[in-house]
Amino acid sequence: MTRTPEVIDVWFDSGSMPYAQYHYPFENKEFFEENFPADFICEAIDQTRGWFYTLMTISTILFNKSSYKNVLCLGLINDETGQKMSKSKGNIIKPWDILDKQGADALRWYMFTSASPWLPKNFSIKGVDEVIRKFLLTLWNTYSFFIIYANIDDFNPLNYELPVKDRFEIDRWIISELNITVKKVNEFLEVFNVTDSGRLIQEFVDNLSNWYVRRSRRRFWKGEEYECLLTVSKLCAPYIPFISEEIYKNLTGSLGTGFESVHLEKFPEPNDLDIDNDLSFKMCIARRVVGLGRSVRSKANIKIRQPLQNAIVFAGTGNEKINAIRHFEDVIAEELNVKKISFVSNIEDLVSYNIKPNLKLLGSKYGALVPKIKEALLNENPVQTALKVKNNKNIIISLSEGKVELLPDEVLAEATDRQGLSVESDGEITVGLDIKISDELLQEGFCRGLIHHIQNIRKEANFEIENTIEAHINCSEKLRKMISDNIEFIKKETLSKILDFDITGDLFKKDIKIDNEQIKIGLKVLK
Secondary structure: OOOOOOOOOHHHHHOOHHHHOOOOOOOOHHHHHHOOOEEEEEEEHHHHHHHHHHHHHHHHHHHOOOOEEEEEEEOOEEOOOOOEOOOOOOOOOOHHHHHHHOOHHHHHHHHHHOOOOOOOEEOOHHHHHHHHHHHHHHHHHHHHHHHHHHHHOOOOHHHOOOOHHHOOHHHHHHHHHHHHHHHHHHHHHHOOOHHHHHHHHHHHHHHHHHHHHHHOOOOOOHHHHHHHHHHHHHHHOOOOHHHHHHHHHHHHHHHOOOOOOHHHOOOOOOOHHHOOHHHHHHHHHHHHHHHHHHHHHHHHOOOOOOOEEEEEEEOOOOHHHHHHHHHOHHHHHHHHOEEEEEEOOOHHHOEEEEEEEOHHHHHHHHHHHHHHHHHHHHHOOHHHHHHHHHOOOOEEEEEOOEEEEEOHHHEEEEEEEOOOEEEEEOOOOEEEEEOOOOHHHHHHHHHHHHHHHHHHHHHHOOOOOOOOEEEEEEOOHHHHHHHHHOHHHHHHHHOEEEEEOOOOOOOEEEEEEEOOEEEEEEEEEOO
16 A cells, blocks of 8 residues: 555645646636635534635635635534444444435434534434424325315316415415515525524424315315425425425426426525515414414313304403404314304403412522512512513512512412313413303214214225215214204215115214214215
8 A cells, every 4th residue: 555645634635625626727717716715615513623624724825715605514413312423332323224214305304403403413213203293294295185186176277377466365374474484494595594494394384284274175275285385395305305306296297397306496486575474473373372272172171173152362452463363263263163252351351360489499588578578479460470470570579678579480370260261371362261061062062073983984984085975873862863953064064965874784884982972873985
């Protein structure tokens, strides 16, 4: 083995890369000057004293400036507990094990979005699985849902040219959110922030799937979803190249539009004219109310299919949030499955607070003053004190000895819901649900539960989504009356042309239980 005589030092030679790769200055002078300095270089932090340094040193000597404009310095990857990966420790993860099982796109998205690239990363296989569950499957299922209904209706996006301003409000909202996302993603990528840009895309896909598509199933909406999915495939191409390619080619291939590959497309640019910030704000507030209301249902262990009479909202003293909630009042009522939305101007109408000192912290600090502090707290407005605690603000009380300023964790604020209500708050908006369930509401809840089971049995029987069916039910006399009283509603929701109580014959049968009542259901596709 002999040393190549032209090599001075391997790191010194690596620092000559910007010129050596073009054989400059012996040739390619114009090409070199067009591409020098580089927009960015990217390596891990262990290259700081090697490549980063020699690149800058040699370039400064030759040209009096750096050979790169930006450095993306990557943190090192550790195991799940933060330990350096080592074969001797047995804590290494072979890349091909991840690629073969979870896939390259899942690994890439996890590496981009779990933490900023320049921070040390504790690698977690569970984290990669979570990427698949929370993002990739959501994106793919949304795409698959679109394909199913587009094929059923023979949808052609080339025939859909309705101006955005003339579309339904929820369509204008999703197009606005799409353009807001495109705009912010571009802004983040301009400063090499792949982490927050990826998280924005993930948030949009969640909005598309779990709000827009779910709320739009009963009407024609495919033009907007096509536009969103096509744009998302372009946005995601640098992050998840394989899934993006599959979605893009399937959306454009049969139409003869687009390029051979999504990677030949221009990166999306926002259309500012389609951004409606007021609509986005109103929808955001409405969704916060829905989120709080669902938390109430979860806390009270009341399923969303069980209708309730009333949702009561406190949204502060300003009109902006209240107007937003009123604007989407019907949407909120439908999402929370309540008959009406009411407003209160005082939070005390929803919740009361028991305020007391945190004796563990105050005892050693104030000693003999603690009883006086307790008495002074009782004289304060409990709601105002509780809000200060929740918003991490200090509480100032007056004693005969002078003013005392208590830290938020030195005061305990225990919330008590008003009788008949269950309440949740995010600090700005408070939502209470009337959890009393009348016989009429109970009956409606049963019917919705029955519909849910019939729809699941349809899937289990592999019926097509558009199939009309016969539904036959065997149940108690009490349930038969409830079904008979709501028969047209149940038939409409389940695409049943026939619904009776004769369960004989060639049927796909299933035993179910609703509220401890045994029910046998038989279904059959109508020819």
